[in-house]
Amino acid sequence: MVAREMGVPVVNFEDAVEVPVPEGKIFRKIEVAREVIEADVVINLPKLKTHDVMPLTLAVKNIFGCIVGRNKARWHVQAGHDVGYFARMLVELHAFVNPALNIMDGIVGMEGNGPRNGDPRQIGLILASPDAVALDRVVQEILGLEGMLTTSIGGEIGLGESELSRIECRGERLEEVKIDGFKIPIRTPQKQILGKTLRWLLKDSFTYRPVIDHRLCSLCGVCLEACPLDIISYKPSGKEKLVQIDYQRCIHCFCCQENCTEGAISARQGWLGSMLSKLGLS
Numbered sequence: 001m002v003a004r005e006m007g008v009p010v011v012n013f014e015d016a017v018e019v020p021v022p023e024g025k026i027f028r029k030i031e032v033a034r035e036v037i038e039a040d041v042v043i044n045l046p047k048l049k050t051h052d053v054m055p056l057t058l059a060v061k062n063i064f065g066c067i068v069g070r071n072k073a074r075w076h077v078q079a080g081h082d083v084g085y086f087a088r089m090l091v092e093l094h095a096f097v098n099p100a101l102n103i104m105d106g107i108v109g110m111e112g113n114g115p116r117n118g119d120p121r122q123i124g125l126i127l128a129s130p131d132a133v134a135l136d137r138v139v140q141e142i143l144g145l146e147g148m149l150t151t152s153i154g155g156e157i158g159l160g161e162s163e164l165s166r167i168e169c170r171g172e173r174l175e176e177v178k179i180d181g182f183k184i185p186i187r188t189p190q191k192q193i194l195g196k197t198l199r200w201l202l203k204d205s206f207t208y209r210p211v212i213d214h215r216l217c218s219l220c221g222v223c224l225e226a227c228p229l230d231i232i233s234y235k236p237s238g239k240e241k242l243v244q245i246d247y248q249r250c251i252h253c254f255c256c257q258e259n260c261t262e263g264a265i266s267a268r269q270g271w272l273g274s275m276l277s278k279l280g281l282s
C-alpha cells in the first residue's frame with residue numbers, strides 16, 4: 001500500500017535468466033530473476049526471522065528470493081540435508097547479486113519455528129549495512145546466537161566481515177539492545193533421542209508437512225502447477241474430485257502453501273514431533 005502511494009511498482013519475480021558465475025564453486029551458472037539482472041542497483045530488505053534449516057533468515061539468506069519460483073525448491077532438493085552446501089550456495093548467490101545496501105526490518109521479528117510456524121517477537125530495531133555478513137553477525141550478537149554458517153562462510157570467502165571486533169557499529173550500543181531468550185527452531189534433541197536409522201524411518205512423523213483443507217479448496221489447480229516435483233494431483237472422490245499429495249515424495253518446500261490463495265493448505269507437524277514439542281523436547 002505504501003509502495004502504491006509512492007508510485008513504486010511491485011513485481012513478482014516470474015521470469016528467470018541463466019547467467020554465468022565464473023567465481024562460483026557451487027555453481028558455474030545460475031538462473032536468477034530477470035529484474036535482478038537488469039536492475040541498476042539491488043537493495044536487499046530482509047526481515048529478521050527464524051528458519052528451520054539455517055536457523056535464521058537474515059541479510060545473506062534473503063537473497064535466495066532472487067531465485068524464481070520452483071527453482072527455489074530444486075535448490076532445496078539439491079542441498080538435501082547438507083546445510084553446509086546450502087549455506088555456501090546462499091553465500092555465493094549473495095556475492096553474485098551483490099546488493100549495494102542491506103536494510104533489515106527487525107522491528108517485530110519472528111522467533112520459534114519459523115518461517116511457517118514462528119511467533120512474533122518485539123525487537124525494535126532497523127539495521128543497515130552495505131556488508132551483509134557484518135550485518136548478520138551483529139544481529140546474531142544481539143540475539144545471543146552463534147555459529148551461523150552463512151556468516152562464517154561469508155567471512156571465509158571474503159564476502160564481508162564476520163569478526164565482531166572488526167565491525168564498527170553506529171547508533172545504538174550493542175549491549176543496550178540485546179534480546180534475552182530468543183527462540184530458534186530446535187532440532188537437536190530429537191537427534192539425541194533417536195538413532196539415525198530410526199529417525200530416517202520416522203522422519204515424516206517429525207517434520208511439518210502440507211495438509212489440505214478440502215472445505216476451503218476450490219480445486220483451482222494452482223498448487224498442482226506450483227509443486228516442483230509434480231506430486232500433487234486430483235483424485236476422484238464420489239462424483240467429484242479432491243486434491244491429494246504424495247507424501248512419500250514430498251520435500252516440504254511449501255511452494256504449494258505459498259501459492260494457494262484460498263488458504264486451504266496449512267503446515268502441520270508430524271505426530272512424533274508434535275508430541276516431543278508438547279513434552280518440551282523439541
Ligand code: SF4
Pocket residue numbers: 212216217218219220221222223224243259260261262263264265
Ligand atoms: S491451490 Fe489451494 S485451492 Fe487451489 S487446488 Fe490447491 S489446495 Fe485447492
Ligand code: SF4
Pocket residue numbers: 073210226227228229230231232245249250251252253254255256257
Ligand atoms: S507437495 Fe507442496 S511441500 Fe510437498 S514438494 Fe510439492 S510443493 Fe513442496
